[in-house]
Amino acid sequence: MSNLVQSAKGALLLGIIVALIAVAATLFAEPFYQRIVFIFMVNLIAVIGLQVFMGNAGITNYGHIAFMGIAAYTVAILVTPIAIKKTALANAPFGLAGMEFGIWTSVAIALLVTVVIAFLVGSMLVRQTGTPASIATLALLVIVHVVIMNWVDLTRGPRAIYGVPVKATLGWAAFCAIAAIFVARLFRDSRWGLQLRAASENIAAASAMGVRIKRLRLAAWVLSAALLGVAGVLFSLFVGTxxxxxxxxxxxFLTLAMLVVGGVYSVSGAVIGSVVMTVGFEITRYLENGPSLAGIKLPEMFGLTGVFLGVTIVLCMILRPHGLVGGDEIDEIWRRRSQDRAAGGDVS
Structure with a gap:
């Protein structure tokens, strides 16, 4: 129970940081910057979802964005008005061209579809480990992308789906991000999370102790996919196209960079990495267009954001191979430093 309370306190601290960002953007930022903060919240949920599986199972996951796409397309197809479907999705299968669902019904179906697909895929994927498992996740991303590109009647193929009702707000995105933080932190510090991380370090020893590795990996995989599904739904209902x-x-690669920079093995790392990479990405995007600074016109530097992404990852791997916060949570770092200061005061 004490561990559960400590985990909740740590999640609350991160949640307060996220809430302050959302409140500041709502009260003081222009619509353009509010949009940036909303996308930050969506990316944060995606990074936290990635951390749930990758940080606990110890398997590099390249396919997590596939679930975000599945949820986004599902909710978009279901909630788009029939009048728009008659032109955009006139040949949609399963009679979807003549159906229009409510927001909450569409969201529930989208998340259910995402979780079911994740369960079916995960049941096969958890049998692999190491590099083969990582390659399998990459294959999943490519397969989902190919299906979306070629199932023209349902997804419009390479063309965009438009007319999706814009119902998501920054407040809802912040709420979902905070909820994701609590879910990820409680899972990380639960006995299932501890067993899963132990198995990632020594499979033989964990198996000998009775740890059901495949079942735990599948649980983390499905939970991760559910969080990615939430991110996809929010994105679709905010962008509209x-x-x-x-x-x-x-x-x-952006979400992977956020997690690697912050620290793969902690929820705090996911949050801090998302903040750092978002700020850096927006600054380099601004410089990329050749702005004028202090009366000096800078040249256009197309591709600067990609350079920033690559350089940041390389520097992080050299200087901080375990990320900015390593495997610790922000509350654990705070508590340890407080104890060190108290111990230093006692010695003096």
Whole structure:
């Protein structure tokens, strides 16, 4: 019970940080910057979902964005008004061209579809480990992308689905991000999370102790997919227009970079890495367009964001191979430093 309370306190601290960002953006930021903060919240949920599986199972996951795409397309197809479907999705199978669902019904179905697919895929994937498992996740990303690109009647293929009702708000995104933090932290510090991390370090020893590794990996995989599904739903209901490019390698590498920079093995690392990479990404995107600073016109530097992404990952791997916070949570670091200061005061 004490561990549960401590985990909740740590999650609350991170949640307060996220809430303050959302409140500040709502009260003081212009619509353009509010949009940036909303996308940050969506990416944060995706990174936390990635951490749930990758940070606990110890398997590099390249396919997590596939579940974000599945949820985003599902909710978009279900909730788009029939009047728009008659032109955009006139040949949609299963009679979907003549159906229009409510927001909450569409969200529930999208998350259910995402979880079911994750369970079916995960039941096969958890039998692998190490590099073969990572390659399998990459294959999943490519397969989902190919299906979206070629199932033209249902997804419009390479063309964007438009007319999705814009119902998501920054407040809802912040609420979902905070909820994701609590879910990820409680799972990390639960006995299942501890057993899963132990298995990632020594499979033979964990198996000898009776740890059901495959079952725990599957649970982490499905939970991770559910969080990615939430991110996909929010993205679709905020942007209003989605395309296959939104859920492929660019977002995959960005979210992976956020987690690696912050620290793969902690929820705090996911949050801090997301903040650092978002700020850096937006600064380099601004410089990329050749702005004027102090009366000096800077040249256009297209591709600067990609350079920033690569350089940041390389520097992090050299200087901080375990991320900015390593495997510790922010409350654990605070408590340890407080104890060190108290011990130093006692000695003096």
């Amino acid at each position: 989605i395309s296959p490019r939104s859920f492929y390698f660019d977002l995959t």
